[in-house]
Amino acid sequence: MPHRLTYFALPLLTAFPLAASAEVPRVAVDIPPVYSLVATVMGDVGTPELFIQPGASPHGYSLRPSEASALDSADLVIWVSDSLTPWLEGPVEHLAGDAHHLELMDVPGITTLAYREEATFTLDEGQAHEREHGHDHAHAHAKSHDHQDHQDHQDHHGHHHSHTGTNPHAWLSPSNARQWLTAIADQLSDLDPDNAAAYRDNAAQGQDALIALEQQLQERLAHSADTRFIVFHDAYQYFEEAFNVQAAGAISIGDASAPSPARIEALQTLVNEENIQCVFSEPQFNPQMVNNVFGDTSAYLGVMDPLGVGLTLDAGLYAALLEQLAGEITRCTRAESA
Structure with a gap:
């Protein structure tokens, strides 16, 4: 089935000639x-x-x-x-x-993690031990x-x-x-x-x-292991595991549905009692709810996005997305230490 192909430069890749006889899959x-x-x-x-x-x-x-x-x-x-x-x-x-x-x-062999259902997250004993000793717990x-x-x-x-x-x-x-x-x-x-x-x-x-x-991002986030923050929904657990950072809770459950009043109250209590420095909204959802709930607290209100909204849609987006998330967490770390 003939079709038009779009070409663009990809920074990490070597160019290969398109074989004339090949039917490139859609x-x-x-x-x-x-x-x-x-x-x-x-x-x-x-x-x-x-x-x-x-x-x-x-x-x-x-x-x-x-x-x-x-x-x-x-x-x-x-x-x-x-x-x-x-x-x-x-x-x-x-x-x-x-x-x-x-x-x-x-795909066989990938890492999977279970949803965290509660509004607030806690470290298990193994994670706490590894954090105390500065170990990377991503694979453990x-x-x-x-x-x-x-x-x-x-x-x-x-x-x-x-x-x-x-x-x-x-x-x-x-x-x-x-x-x-x-x-x-x-x-x-x-x-x-x-x-x-x-x-x-x-x-x-x-x-x-x-x-x-x-490796670069692990070094960049090495000082953020003790920085805890609240995310909009439980979408960042894999990033947390890979880079030894820890969300303190999520406003919404994993499917980003509306949080219950009890869940909001639990998170407000967490922010006030444990001095959580950062609460992140997401660009796919109305940020006003985050502002209404946490605007009167001392928390820094930022934006964290698991999909790369606003990034150029090309082969470089995935790396840019990870760098963007790391940047938000390091900003949160700086806000916490200020």
């Missing part, structure tokens, strides 16, 4: 961080199509006609998980039923994600989104992103063997770049 992806990872693997060979607009919450969304068309014409659909986008299961089945599918939470408390375990979870919960069970915001773990680069390259190579070498080389270069970035 790839539809759900959220900007996944778009960035897929663009990294595709490089100059092709460009994915995003079917959830930047700035929109993936937890609830209505596809535009152009986005439905992207699914309908896709050869490969890549998305995080039905637990992140429960509304997507029907459109993928009906519009892209003949396409190949890659659900990233199904992560559990390896096995495909069958994930399938059992899906069967048990009927594949409907819930704030219990596995937290699907797993793209904020750079180690998961590295695993996903390999899985994406494998899928594309199967569909487009003429460009398999380009896909796999791009994925390897992307993995090397992520390893270097992770």
Whole structure:
């Protein structure tokens, strides 16, 4: 099926010539961080199509006609998980039923974490011990994600989104992103063997770049291990684990639904009694609620975003997103020490 390709320069990738005989797959992806990872693997060979607009919450969304068309014409659909986008299961089945599918939470060997259901979070004994001794606890408390375990979870919960069970915001773990680069390259190579070498080389270069970035951010956040903050919803746990930082609580549960009055009261108490310095809203949601609830406290009110709203939609977005989150937390650390 002939189609027009869009080309752009990618800073981390080596350019590979497009093989004239290759039919480059049409790839539809759900959220900007996944778009960035897929663009990294595709490089100059092709460009994915995003079917959830930047700035929109993936937890609830209505596809535009152009986005439905992207699914309908896709050869490969890549998305995080039905637990992140429960509304997507029907459109993928009906519009892209003949396409190949890659659900990233199904990739074997990734790190998964359970949702934290309470309004306030506490460190367990192992985390507290490792923080006291300055150890990186990212891998000690992560559990390896096995495909069958994930399938059992899906069967048990009927594949409907819930704030219990596995937290699907797993793209904020750079180690998961590295695993996903390999899985994406494998899928594309199967569909487009003429460009398999380009896909796999791009994925390897992307993995090397992520390893270097992770080390840089760990050093940058080394002084933030004791900085505790409140986030809008429990989307940052994977980032916390990777970089040894700790949210003190979340305004909303993991699916970003409206918080109860009791939950708000618990968080206000936490801010006042434990002198929490920072409360973060998200650009996908009305910040006025955060201002109304915490505006009279001493907390610094910032913005933290798990999707990269406002960042350029290209292969560099994923790295820029991690850097942006690190920047918000270091600002919070400075506010705490001021």
